[in-house]
Amino acid sequence: MDAKCAAILESLPPKVPRSRLEPYRELIREMRRRGRTYREIAHVLGDRCQVQVTASAVHNFVSRRSRPKPPAAVLPHLPEEAAESLASPMEADGVLPTRPDPDVKQRIEGLKRRAVPAGRPTKPVFAYDENEPLRVRSTTLKKSE
Numbered sequence: 001m002d003a004k005c006a007a008i009l010e011s012l013p014p015k016v017p018r019s020r021l022e023p024y025r026e027l028i029r030e031m032r033r034r035g036r037t038y039r040e041i042a043h044v045l046g047d048r049c050q051v052q053v054t055a056s057a058v059h060n061f062v063s064r065r066s067r068p069k070p071p072a073a074v075l076p077h078l079p080e081e082a083a084e085s086l087a088s089p090m091e092a093d094g095v096l097p098t099r100p101d102p103d104v105k106q107r108i109e110g111l112k113r114r115a116v117p118a119g120r121p122t123k124p125v126f127a128y129d130e131n132e133p134l135r136v137r138s139t140t141l142k143k144s145e
Contacts, residue, residue, distance in 0.1 A: 019061055020051060020053070021045075021051070021053065021057070021058070021061045024045060024049060024051065025065070027045075027049075028041055028045075028058065028061065028062060029062075031044065032062060037055070038055040038056070038058040038059045038062070039055040041055075041058045042054060042055045042057070042058050045058070
């Protein structure tokens with residue numbers, strides 16, 4: 001780092017903690033180590049330290065500071081055979097190659113020729129009259145009189 005950058009960094013004031021619980025970090029950590037609940041810690045902070053805080057705020061404070069930082073993405077060394085098998089099968093034009101199934105066309109044609117199953121309604125489901133609202137035709141429901 002050059003001298004100019006180092007001078008800028010040295011001239012900056014120390015960063016002020018964003019949480020009001022930061023000064024009590026070690027106390028909270030030790031109380032958790034001794035098995036105290038977040039609610040008990042919140043009561044102790046309120047009674048002895050005059051810091052009004054909820055149990056959920058203590059929980060959030062502890063969980064944010066106790067999470068290990070995610071490790072850098074380091075991939076293990078793979079043998080060349082394994083690396084080649086993981087390589088993308090993209091062709092030169094950027095399209096994935098397809099493996100044609102020889103009887104796909106025959107199966108599709110067979111599905112198209114298949115007869116309509118019995119039990120399908122042959123009458124229209126909706127009755128349309130341009131002067132009336134759209135209604136469902138019901139053969140199973142009887143009108144109450």
